[in-house]
Amino acid sequence: MRNVAIPAIGYTPVFVSKRKDVNIAEMVNEAVDAALRNAEMTMDDIDSITFGNMQTFEGLNLPHLWAADSVYALDKPMMRISTGGTTGMSTLQAAYYQVASGMYDVVMAVTWEKQSEGDSQVGLAGIVMPEAMLMVQHGMDLMGGKGMGFGGGGSTGAASYQAMSYLHHSGASPEHIDKMAALERSNAALNPYAHLRKKTTVEDVQATPMIAFPLRFGHTCPTSDGATVAIVVSEDVVKKRFDNVAWIKGLGSATSDPTTANFLEGQLTDPAEQEPARIAANTAYKMAGITDPGKEIDMCEMYNGFAHQSLMWLEKTGICKEGEAHKMLDAGELNIDGRMPTNASGGVFSTNAIGASAMNRPAECALQIMRKIEGGHQIPKPIHNALAHGWGGMFQYVTVMVLGDEPRKL
Amino acid sequence: MVGPERAVADLVVPLDYTYNYRVGQYLEKYIQELGNKKIMAVKCPKCDKVAVPPREICGTCRAKMDEWVEVGPDGTVENFTIAHVWLNKGAVEKIDEPKVIAMVMLNGATVPLAAWLEADPSSVKKGMRVKAVFKDPAEDALTDLSHFEPV
Amino acid sequence: MDRKVAIVAARQLNAADSKMPRERLLFELVKGLFDEKGITRHDIDTYVLCSNDFQAGHTISNVFEDDPVGAFMKDETKVEADGIWAATYALQRILCGKYDTALVVGNSQGGSVFRPYLMMDYTMSPVYDRQLGIINELSSAALQAKALLDAYGYSEDVFDQIAARSLSNAAMNPDAFNGKKGTTADMVARSAYLYEPLKEMHCYPMSDGFCALLIASEEKAKSLSDNPVWIKGVGDSIDSYYAERDVVKPNSVKLAGERAYKMAGITAKDIDLAEVSAKFAHQEPIICEGLGLFAEGSAADVASKGLADIAGDMPVNPSGGALGAYAFSAGGMVRLAECYKQLTGTAGDIQVSGAKTAIAHGQDGLCMQHNGVMVVSTEEG
Numbered sequence: 056m057r058n059v060a061i062p063a064i065g066y067t068p069v070f071v072s073k074r075k076d077v078n079i080a081e082m083v084n085e086a087v088d089a090a091l092r093n094a095e096m097t098m099d100d101i102d103s104i105t106f107g108n109m110q111t112f113e114g115l116n117l118p119h120l121w122a123a124d125s126v127y128a129l130d131k132p133m134m135r136i137s138t139g140g141t142t143g144m145s146t147l148q149a150a151y152y153q154v155a156s157g158m159y160d161v162v163m164a165v166t167w168e169k170q171s172e173g174d175s176q177v178g179l180a181g182i183v184m185p186e187a188m189l190m191v192q193h194g195m196d197l198m199g200g201k202g203m204g205f206g207g208g209g210s211t212g213a214a215s216y217q218a219m220s221y222l223h224h225s226g227a228s229p230e231h232i233d234k235m236a237a238l239e240r241s242n243a244a245l246n247p248y249a250h251l252r253k254k255t256t257v258e259d260v261q262a263t264p265m266i267a268f269p270l271r272f273g274h275t276c277p278t279s280d281g282a283t284v285a286i287v288v289s290e291d292v293v294k295k296r297f298d299n300v301a302w303i304k305g306l307g308s309a310t311s312d313p314t315t316a317n318f319l320e321g322q323l324t325d326p327a328e329q330e331p332a333r334i335a336a337n338t339a340y341k342m343a344g345i346t347d348p349g350k351e352i353d354m355c356e357m358y359n360g361f362a363h364q365s366l367m368w369l370e371k372t373g374i375c376k377e378g379e380a381h382k383m384l385d386a387g388e389l390n391i392d393g394r395m396p397t398n399a400s401g402g403v404f405s406t407n408a409i410g411a412s413a414m415n416r417p418a419e420c421a422l423q424i425m426r427k428i429e430g431g432h433q434i435p436k437p438i439h440n441a442l443a444h445g446w447g448g449m450f451q452y453v454t455v456m457v458l459g460d461e462p463r464k465l
Numbered sequence: 466m467v468g469p470e471r472a473v474a475d476l477v478v479p480l481d482y483t484y485n486y487r488v489g490q491y492l493e494k495y496i497q498e499l500g501n502k503k504i505m506a507v508k509c510p511k512c513d514k515v516a517v518p519p520r521e522i523c524g525t526c527r528a529k530m531d532e533w534v535e536v537g538p539d540g541t542v543e544n545f546t547i548a549h550v551w552l553n554k555g556a557v558e559k560i561d562e563p564k565v566i567a568m569v570m571l572n573g574a575t576v577p578l579a580a581w582l583e584a585d586p587s588s589v590k591k592g593m594r595v596k597a598v599f600k601d602p603a604e605d606a607l608t609d610l611s612h613f614e615p616v
Numbered sequence: 617m618d619r620k621v622a623i624v625a626a627r628q629l630n631a632a633d634s635k636m637p638r639e640r641l642l643f644e645l646v647k648g649l650f651d652e653k654g655i656t657r658h659d660i661d662t663y664v665l666c667s668n669d670f671q672a673g674h675t676i677s678n679v680f681e682d683d684p685v686g687a688f689m690k691d692e693t694k695v696e697a698d699g700i701w702a703a704t705y706a707l708q709r710i711l712c713g714k715y716d717t718a719l720v721v722g723n724s725q726g727g728s729v730f731r732p733y734l735m736m737d738y739t740m741s742p743v744y745d746r747q748l749g750i751i752n753e754l755s756s757a758a759l760q761a762k763a764l765l766d767a768y769g770y771s772e773d774v775f776d777q778i779a780a781r782s783l784s785n786a787a788m789n790p791d792a793f794n795g796k797k798g799t800t801a802d803m804v805a806r807s808a809y810l811y812e813p814l815k816e817m818h819c820y821p822m823s824d825g826f827c828a829l830l831i832a833s834e835e836k837a838k839s840l841s842d843n844p845v846w847i848k849g850v851g852d853s854i855d856s857y858y859a860e861r862d863v864v865k866p867n868s869v870k871l872a873g874e875r876a877y878k879m880a881g882i883t884a885k886d887i888d889l890a891e892v893s894a895k896f897a898h899q900e901p902i903i904c905e906g907l908g909l910f911a912e913g914s915a916a917d918v919a920s921k922g923l924a925d926i927a928g929d930m931p932v933n934p935s936g937g938a939l940g941a942y943a944f945s946a947g948g949m950v951r952l953a954e955c956y957k958q959l960t961g962t963a964g965d966i967q968v969s970g971a972k973t974a975i976a977h978g979q980d981g982l983c984m985q986h987n988g989v990m991v992v993s994t995e996e997g
Contacts, residue, residue: 114482120854120980120981130853132851132854149693156708156709157617169487447676484742546814548810554731566750576859579748579750
């Protein structure tokens with residue numbers, strides 16, 4: 056299985072609530088241009104394109120068809136990937152497999168979302184809308200027990216169950232969630248490509264209203280318009296053209312049951328259990344030759360729609376033991392200049408163009424490894440191995456990628 | 466072993482979502498100029514494409530098109546179909562009077578435009594000359610270019 | 617290709633109305649395949665699902681598909697396009713060496729759950745075509761058909777003949793549901809015009825469709841099957857969304873074919889049969905000529921001489937093709953499943969004799985904007 060690397064990333068110039076100046080196709084084109092520019096490549100160099108976003112947020116079916124011209128796809132192979140919140144990394148993983156398979160040498164992975172054009176809560180609720188309507192018809196009360204998992208702010212209602220369970224099992228307190236939120240928002244303030252860039256204190260977070268205990272508004276991610284494009288190349292292409300790349304050393308994915316207090320299927324697993332994270336991470340570590348992730352991984356980019364999740368994922372991906380993450384937070388280890396910088400970019404928590412969110416995690420890792428971070432959130436220590444994590448579905452999908460400054464040993 | 470299954474509920478769920486799309490700068494200008502009874506297109510800097518409706522990228526050349534040019538209002542019917550039905554939210558329904566959809570190559574354009582052609586269906590022929598009819602007063606919408614009719 | 621990869625099992629279920637929730641049908645389909653092969657879900661290294669949020673009426677359509685197909689706690693992903701791309705992705709995952717077995721499962725319920733024409737409306741530009749309501753799947757198909765008639769001077773009965781052949785074939789195919797025994801071109805001609813020259817009986821039926829393919833690398837393939845169907849090549853290409861593309865001779869079909877033949881080390885002459893996703897009768901010659909299976913502009917000749925018949929020189933859609941059953945996400949996969957039947961000699965009444973190498977085709981978008989093909993063969997090579 057040949058080695059694969061990322062030589063370049065392209066972002067839209069900003070990630071904001073509403074890009075009023077461009078339509079979807081025009082917006083995605085910006086990130087494609089940026090990626091090609093940063094890679095010093097033209098479309099003649101690109102063998103194939105993978106393309107992903109979450110459809111219902113824009114009400115656009117198979118948008119890669121309408122956007123084909125805008126991503127310069129004519130006469131190229133093209134593949135659309137769509138896996139909910141993990142779409143960004145799944146799309147990048149598809150590009151990885153296309154290159155690793157030997158079929159193509161250079162693949163462009165395009166991910167994006169323009170959530171301002173739709174209603175995100177409706178898009179999210181669309182996961183269970185038919186079931187919800189059926190239950191209502193049979194007398195279920197939407198504000199009752201099951202209903203709260205669905206209502207109460209859409210996915211926040213569901214995430215509150217997860218947060219409660221996590222706090223219970225880990226011994227962390229709601230204040231730790233506040234602290235993580237403040238840390239990541241302050242990180243985002245240094246990142247020109249982040250959406251919410253206001254330096255935030257713990258008091259600022261605690262002043263925001265509760266949505267569903269223990270989650271406050273200050274604990275939730277925004278919805279953003281933006282696009283992220285990655286160029287993915289084979290090791291032969293690296294030898295010929297690039298002297299500074301981020302190698303993809305390992306990747307994995309796993310899926311659990313739809314665990315969000317799903318009406319018809321009930322809950323098989325605790326939403327904080329996240330066994331797929333353990334499985335996916337172990338697959339990625341094994342491929343990457345990492346046996347002690349807590350020591351060998353130098354930074355993490357976790358998919359955290361909600362601030363408690365950064366802590367949870369550190370434990371679930373084996374970076375630290377259960378119950379240890381909040382202690383690392385207290386000790387300053389998760390800071391940008393700490394031992395395990397976590398979400399130096401601000402995470403999904405600060406920027407969430409959902410189709411791109413799971414791509415932004417490995418994109419940020421790649422930029423950190425190559426020391427090409429624009430703005431002030433470049434991690435000072437050298438990054439040899441980085442963990443990128445993606446999450447989605449109905450609290451059930453996890454994708455993991457390990458990137459590094461050297462190719463994996465085959 | 467599951468026993469025989471029977472349907473206990475049959476549900477039609479109308480999903481009603483509202484989307485607010487940004488048309489982008491190209492269509493914004495296009496719509497504005499329709500209000501002035503002008504059909505605007507863009508030229509590709511690299512090939513001979515003159516695209517209507519206007520858009521940013523020439524897919525063939527991967528170039529940005531930012532040179533504007535007025536096309537039409539007359540054109541030639543390149544292709545057409547006679548509609549005996551319409552699609553009502555995806556359901557096929559018969560219409561009382563057949564209508565004509567034409568692909569019109571406007572004067573100066575190289576990309577044909579799909580449009581309603583108000584003409585006796587039996588008289589429509591490939592190659593016939595047609596002209597644009599605009600809504601008056603303009604409504605600031607794509608439908609300000611209402612339809613075409615024979616010259 | 618570095619590794620040899622084969623399809624070792626294929627199952628499909630098509631109906632006008634499957635009358636059951638897809639979770640149930642997916643479970644039955646995949647369980648049936650596992651039982652047939654004497655395997656369990658733990659023998660599957662990776663899952664590539666293929667479904668569509670709009671068709672399913674669910675955001676993240678695979679959320680409720682994972683459990684029924686056995687992907688619980690396993691490696692899984694979802695392609696949202698025609699099933700031929702899901703099969704292609706599964707091939708790529710195995711080729712890279714990380715996986716030895718992949719289960720590809722596609723499904724779509726356009727018959728009982730969601731209107732396909734509305735779903736196709738949503739693929740159009742939201743800021744232009746969808747607003748105007750002039751172009752839709754049927755009107756654009758009609759314009760394509762008309763352009764084809766003009767290009768080669770055919771009369772409309774060429775399309776009637778293609779549809780009649782497809783529907784008659786489908787009648788003999790237990791996996792298709794829309795076939796009608798003894799369909800004649802005359803019967804097709806008498807069906808109602810939708811948008812001229814497109815007639816009712818030229819069009820694919822609203823279908824519920826489910827398809828599962830088990831794909832494996834060489835070692836596993838040989839232990840799982842006595843007659844693996846080897847994947848020799850894939851190709852895909854996309855045309856412009858806009859009206860400047862040639863809908864009569866789409867470049868994307870030609871390029872997809874060339875890429876697949878090149879990978880397979882063959883030419884069009886080596887193809888013994890083709891299963892193509894012609895959603896409308898007129899699309900069949902466009903696809904077949906683009907793939908080099910027939911000479912350009914030969915559709916009238918092909919129809920009158922029966923060259924595309926099951927017993928003809930170049931059998932096309934012995935299954936009945938998309939007119940027999942067509943469910944988007946499963947579309948191209950069902951064409952692959954039909955090729956699998958043919959190459960394993962299990963096609964029954966629609967068997968093409970001596971078939972060794974076949975090509976399966978899938979498409980997406982109005983007037984076939986995006987095309988993908990896969991060449992499969994009994995020959996290991």
